[in-house]
Amino acid sequence: MPAVLIEDVHKSYGKLEVLKGVSLSVETGQVVALIGRSGSGKSTMLRCINGLEAFQSGRIEVAGHVVDQDPKRLRALRKDVGIVFQSYNLFPHLTVGQNIMLSPRITKNVPQAEALALAKDVLAQVGLSDKFDSYPDNLSGGQQQRVAIARSLAMQPKVMLFDEVTSALDPELTGEVLLVMEKLAKGGMTMILVTHEMNFARNVANTTVFMHQGKIWEQGPSRELFAAPQTPELQGFVKAGAQG
């Protein structure tokens, strides 16, 4: 039973068909990189997986949850599936510690002491133990993104989704975030990540999936895919230095 199973998913915004029959299977512990030009449907795909977007047909199953728009089932699903966004989206009125402890406390009734220990643990994992009492506004972009990852981890998810989590960062700050993600991958986390960081995809992801015009155009073991792209579209994309 794969951790993520996507079968022939179609998704349209009005008349615009954005996903044209996407199928993908991700085994537990696998890291999958989604690459492709801007507008090819990567974010939409990712957001369908945790139910942020509804889709018209097809089927998605994640960590044993069937994805639909039923509110109760969505909440159960989201306890097991974390997502990290390009724009961090930390809660600005809460400290780092409060950001991390909030969800375990209110969605899983984790006792305060346990939530505190959990928060300290995930903050240590992202190397920000000293920022527990800081407000997000006082952190750098890279630090905020690491806190966002820690906040997700505190839910002890079975699958983590990442949508261009380094794209808003200055180049000198992307490294610290990628390092955290690499550590997660090595620790056995099942991950699907949309990224422009081709080196990261090649070196960290087991599988790389190239999306083009709402379809999975080409996929394979990352090293092979980058070494010998089959389709002209992927060849062009790799050669162009992966713009967009």
Add this chain to the structure above:
Amino acid sequence: MTTFGWPEALFLFRAAGWTLLLTAIAFLIGGLLGGVLAIMRLSRIRIVRRIAATYILVIQSIPVLMVLFMSYYGLSLFGVELPPFLAASASLAIYVSAYLAEIWRGSIESVPFQQWEASASLAHSPAQTYRHVILPQAVRISLPPTVGFLVQLVKNTSIVSVVGFVELARAGQLVNNATFDSFRVFGLVALIYFAICFPLSRLSRHLEKVMNASRPH
């Protein structure tokens, strides 16, 4: 004819107390109602949105004076006699609810939608998202315009004098009719209004500055 002295001044101060009480009651009840309306206005269920929008539109389109007449004289046609203070509080609360609902709806809407997504993605229910993520941010955003509206409310309470309730403005009129010392009477009335409203206006302005300084996004 009496002259304007301490008893008259005291009468005005006591009336100012009624003005404050009326303001407080209208603000509290109107605020509760307005909060519910603001959230209804943003509901995902269309009929709920419609009901709130219609209420707000109707109340904002008629003078508060008419609401007052309707609750005081209108109800008495059906044999319901509201005491002036009750009619005044109820009318002002209705007026307040419609305006605060709009101010607060705007504040809630100005919290970036990514906050909703982040919260939902962490398995929060819509109620938890409101309670822990959206409202704390919306309240901060809404503070300056809310306090600004409070200043308007203090002044607008004078309207309830038409149903015979003696608040500060009406008290000024009464004392003036007895003393004909309009300069001193209305001078003091104006001064009392100023003493209430000026600090509130300053507070509103101050809050606005603080908000602008602390929320870069």
